Each structure stands twice: as structure tokens, then as C-alpha cells.
Amino acid sequence: MHKQALIQYLLLLGDSALVQGQRLCEWCGKAPALEEELALMNVGLDLVGQARNWLDYAAELQDDGRDADALAFRRDERAYRNLLLVEQPNGDYAVTMLKQFLYDAWHHATLEALTASSDERIAGIAAKALKEVTYHLRRSGEWVQRLGGGTEESRRRMLEAIPALWRFTVELSVANDGEVQLAQAGIAADPAQIAQHWLNTVTAIFASVDLPLPKAASHFYLDGRKGLHTEHLGLLLAEMQFLPRAYPDATW
């Protein structure tokens, strides 16, 4: 059975969307323009909604009495399966937008493939999410172009953001054995195909404003899929999980 692998895969999808959404929440009231306040909260809302769908499914499969909220608010960082990229701090708008773009490009390719999943539940969630992420990708891609091709200052910041985030992109083009098996069974997206789509999207946007494309990132010690996170995730979760942890018997 692929059940354990499938649960891990759903957590990868759900946790990544949730953590990315959480980072966008941190921008509330601090964005560079009113239109951006609206857009950041809009994208975050989509992502947290998607996270809830993935975690609902993971909880059902797990069937140990925990629901999506328990998975989101009662799991420690070692049990979180999100991509390392999305837990990185927001930094300036160049970091935030590049991070969003690198994630969106992976997310879009993944969801597109998942709409054809042999698991109908996954195909359904992916089809709905794909509409949202198509918008996210268009928006973040445009911001990479605007900042990369805007002023000297914005370009300088974008050029700084690229190496700061690039090492985490290794996770966007690798997969673990469980994912590979799920892909072979027609359930998960094919990691090699995702990696190629992701690279094509990133290459095209970078090229359009002459941003240098670094060489492929190589594997390093950390691995979000194994719950080996950067030091940023613990703090993010401490804030996000505070209430359910402090009031374990509460009903919200």
C-alpha cells in the first residue's frame, strides 16, 4: 500500500501551502501599496484554503482522531513536511516575490499534473487549486520582471534575493522514494516532469529581464520532506500554534 507515502505527500502539499500562506499573513498592513495588501491576502487566503483541503484528506487517511486543525496546529516542526523555501523569512519585497514565484512555478506544474491523478480526490482538489495558482504564478512572475527589470535599486535587491533563496530550490526538483512510487502508480506528479516545467518557467521569466540563472542547486543536509527544517520554522509555528497549544480544550 502507498498509504503512508500518500499521507506524506499530502502533508508536503498542505504544509507548504499553509506555511507560505502564514508568511503572507505577516505582510498584513505592511505592503508597499494598497493593491498589494489586497493581493497578498488574496493569495494567502487561496493557499490556506488549499492547505485545509490537503490536510483534511491526510487526516482522513491517517484516521487517528486528528483532523486538519490538529495537523496544522499540534504538529511540531520535525513533523512538518513543507518545502524549506516557503518557511524562509519574508525579507524585502524582492525576497517575498521571488520566493512566491519559485514556489508558484513548482506549485503550478505540480497541480497541473495532479489534475490527472488516478486518485479522484487529489485530482479534484488540484483542479480547483490550479485555477488559483495560475493567477498566483502570473502575478509573482510579473513582479520578478518588474523588480528585476525596474530600477537599479530594485534590480540590485532582486540580484541579492536570488542566491539567498536559490539553494532551497533543490527541493523543487528532487523527490523521495515514496513520491516516485506514487508517481509510478499515477497518483502523484512525476518529479522529473515537474522539475523540467519548473526550470522552464523560471528560465523564461529570468531571461525576459536578463536575470542570471544560477546553476542547479545541489543537495545539502536539510530536507523539508524529512522534517529537517531551517531554524525559521520553529518560530513560525510557535506564533501560529500558540492559541490551540495554550488552550488545548478550547473550541474556537
Add this chain to the structure above:
Amino acid sequence: MYAQLVETGVKRLKSLEEMSPEERAFQEKIDAEIKIEAKNWMPDAYRQTLIRQISQHAHSEIVGMLPEGNWVTRAPSLKRKLQLMAKIQDEAGHGLYLYSAMETLGADRDEEIAKLHSGKAKYSSIFNYPTLSWADMGAVGWLVDGAAIVNQVVLQRTSYGPYSRAMVRICKEESFHQRQGYELLLTMMRHGTQAQKDMVQDAINRLWWPALMMFGPSDEHSPNSAQSMAWKIKRQTNDELRQRFIDQTVPQLELLGCTAPDPELKWNAERGHYDFGDIQWDEFYEVIKGNGPCNQERVATRRKAIEDGAWVREAAVAYARKQQNKNAA
């Protein structure tokens, strides 16, 4: 009310006989309930009053994102997080509608925002209070949005067309937020632990009076009201709206099983209204002047957002220009 103490600059109402032919035609139109539109002639004081009121209202939506943004990263369930994010998104949208309505009067959004950041322009006093527990998210939705709705429902009939139409759209979304806020409190009171119930009562104790202050000074201390009423920018007085809010809110308070921090609050069968205690007007005027608990933080946060974001906006402009040149070539 999201716009308190709007200066009209008019000390005394003119009679129709004292008005110029243009002014008289304008006033007759107002009296006949015909909406004023952007291209119509209007007295300069009417234009300026509306710019002040609508910008104050827009600023309130934007500053109002901050007390909620304080808890959006800490919302206790996925459902509550989604609700709060949707609400904040709506508020940013309301700010945009309102700035657009204001710009039909010839004002400039960036200039008005600069006035907010320099402390010259006001926003609703309520957003200068801190949000200290999760229950505040419910209390803000229920009491603060509730007070805003009482005011805005009336403003749907305000005399300036673009403002009135913005209010129609905004009211629909606000009503939804208010119900969600109330439901949040009801869930904590009916299904929550004692600690949660205490949290709700504490939130009400802290936000009750500030919510009542949202309607602005009492009528006897509201010198600008007469002109605003004559122009039908305002349709009802501060005290009338405040009374309506209290009358509709007390039964909801009782349904929650909570109390108001007002020993004088009680039903007056003779008046057909609730009587209530005295508002601490000293506190109100201090908050309005900038000396409330969060005034400095709120303005500083907004100012920093716009200052830190300058390079982003400049980049967007520069990039758009380059694209235009490329397309033209």
C-alpha cells in the same frame, strides 16, 4: 462611524435667500433627494467636507487592518484564519473603493495618505485600541463592524452619488463580517471553556465604550453636524445613530450571556430605548488628538509600509515605462 469629527468649515447655515443662484440650485437638488455627481457644480465647502469625510473613512479601513493583522498569524483554526484573511482582504478593497470615490472630487489619493501619515488626517478612534486576545477579533467584528454598519446603512442615502454607491457595496460585505464576528463569540460562549468565556467578557469590557465613541461627539458638541445634515452628507445625528446601535446590540449581548461594562444600561419603556451611562469624552478627545493607546504605533506602521515600499512602487513605474517604450518602438 468611520469618520468622526469632520470639519465643514461652515459656522452657520445659510438660508436659501442668502445663497447665490448656483448654491440655491444645488441646495434645491439636495432637498429633492437628487444625487450629486462628480461633474455637477457643488459648493467648495461641500467638496472639501466630502474629501475629508471619505478620506477619513478610507483611512479607517486601512488602519483598521492593523488590529486584525495583529492576530491573523495567530488565528486558532484554519476556518478562523480563512475568515479573518477574507475580512482583511475586504477591508483593503473597501479602502480602494473609498479612495476612488474620493478621487472623483478631485483629491489625490497619495496626498491624502500623506496627510494621514503626518497626523493631519484622522481615522476612526476605535483602531487606536489594542487587540489583546483572540476574542477581540470577534468583538471587533460584532461591535466595531456593527457600529460601522449602523452608520453606513444610512450613508447609502448620502447625497454624493459615488460615496453612496460605495456604501451599498461595502455594507453587503460588512454585514457578513459582523455575523462572523458574532458567531465567533457565540461559539466561545456556548462551546468554550471558562477561560474562553472570560476572554469574551474581557474583550467586551475593553471595546464596549470605544465602539460607542465611534459615532462621534454628542449632538450638542458636534458643531459640524448641522451643515453636513443640511447637505445630506449625514442623514442622522451622532446620538440618534448611537442610540440605534445600542438598542440593537443589547439583545445580542444578552443572547451571548455577557454584560456591558455600564451599570446604568437599562431598558426605558417610556422612551422605548435603552438608557446608558456617560461616555468618557475626555478619553475620546485624547484618542482623536493622537494620545490613544496605539495611535503612534498605527501611524508609524502605515508610514513605514509606504516608505519602505517606495522602491517597489518606483520599480513598477520604471518597468511599465520601459514596456511602453518597447511597445511603441
